[in-house]
Amino acid sequence: MDFDFSSLFAFLLFGVTIGVVYGIVALGISLIYSGLDIVHFAHGEIYMFGAFFGLVFSHTMGFPYPVALLLAMVCAAVLGMGIERVFYRRLTKGGGGYTVAGMGMIICGFGMSIVLMNIAFLIWGAAAEPFPVDLGMPFQLGDITLPKSYALTAVVAVLLMAALHYFLKKTKLGLAVRAVAANKDIAYLMGINVPMMISLIFGLACGIAAAAGVLIGPMQSVQVEMGYLMLLKAFAAAVVGGFGSLPGAIAGGIVVGIAENLGAAYISPNHKDIYAFLLLILVLMIKPSGLFGIVARVKA
Amino acid sequence: MLKVSGLSTGYGKLQILRGIDLNVAEGGIVTLLGGNGTGKSTFLKALSGLLPVWEGSIEFDGQKIQNLPPHEIVRCGLTQVTQGKDAYPAMTVEENLKLGAYVRKDKIAIAEDLERVYSFFPRLLERRTQLAATLSGGEVQMLVIGRGLMARPKLLMLDEPSAALAPKIIMDIFATINRIRKSGVSILMVEQNVRMALLLAEYGYIIRDGVILIKGDAKDLINDPNVKKSFLGGTVANSTHEIKA
């Protein structure tokens, strides 16, 4: 029996595409983690809101898909910054200054996740909404048919990563964000408005999550409960790549995406969502600092 | 230039400083001396706004700055170089220095100041693209002092710049601090190297258990037996300089 290389290639391709989406959500989670030392458990819901924002802008209001994508990112960024300002900041202030508030922060994140899910439920109901986007004919790569939405997803995700990288490494504001992530007291002494930077970090992370939502929407559908699975997979991606590391988040996302697609193809398609967590557990057993071992240089 | 009156502060409910009065005149070096855990760093943290001021007032350059947020205090021209040699290890030497100039917009003057810092510390120039993590202890101390200068402060506060350094490096650092003063920056220097600090400074304060025990002209303090005693923990009897200034 001949091994079908072209379908293997297709699975890999789809795996990478979905993987970069996990990667950019993980990027946001890592960004918030490196900025605030907290795992933002409501991040999946921000992603879900992003998807609904995209749906509203493109279908209800009739904006073109790319415009809807941008608007959804902006709205989610504002939403995230609002949540940080109104809720999280009170907790971080508890310790006097911007220090970790530990458990309280985690519980607040979980609570926020439930609140956001119920708000979405009140607005949009529980049914899965289709998010059809007509991007034209799929690409034909040899035997493989690649829907345009996949190609677009990969391109946008890569652009977002590149933009974020440029921002963090090459701009003065990006330097300040890295400074805040590495040491808040020293950042203050540099004259950096630390609370404002943290707000910015939240905005960026939430905007990116919304982009993921709008990109995934057309491939699946949009529904209130889509957030938690994304959170868990992005979390797996972040851990696999080395928690808090930005390049690790992307690499981890791709690894998770590939594992999931290969697992579904060659082991069993009925348990597609399990593979990410099997991988997570394996990585934690064998190399808890993450596959890419960049964890030592997490900060800044 | 800096006038601190009756400053009290602490951590949570734990009071550390009990009514500190301290002045720094323009263009000079004032040193604050004291043993471990006497509250020197706590004092600087309160001045920088990293700790809330419980009581008292801080006037800098004619403006009340107590309880302003730290980033605004830096904008007033008051910069602190902390004790921990806290460079950003994952950033390059030059990125660290550029962060020091974060509050400034004058690109040309920033470039000039960068040159000035490199002229103070030529070793930093050789290592400008290296990560700060790869520097030696002495080089990191140079880096954080240079980074403090990049803000172009009116008053630079240095927290134990000579701590944990070799004698040769300590001499270099103190010589540079003197050059910095001559370039027109006032300095408030926290030290435990009593003799060196008093040789450099015009005026000194000795702190113990959160209160100022002795103060006076540096040249008088240097020969005052009570200064030594205050470090060893003995009782300090009627110091000749205590109330004078």
Ligand SMILES: Nc1ncnc2c1ncn2[C@@H]1O[C@H](COP(=O)(O)OP(=O)(O)OP(=O)(O)O)[C@@H](O)[C@H]1O
């Ligand atoms: N974050 C903190 N929380 C609680 N107590 C603190 C904290 N930082 C310092 N202290 C306490 O405050 C007191 C004064 O500390 P401070 O750091 O000001 O001393 P110092 O004079 O700078 O000493 P050293 O010369 O060792 O640096 C010490 O008893 C210390 O234990």
Ligand SMILES: [Mg+2]
């Ligand atoms: Mg100290």
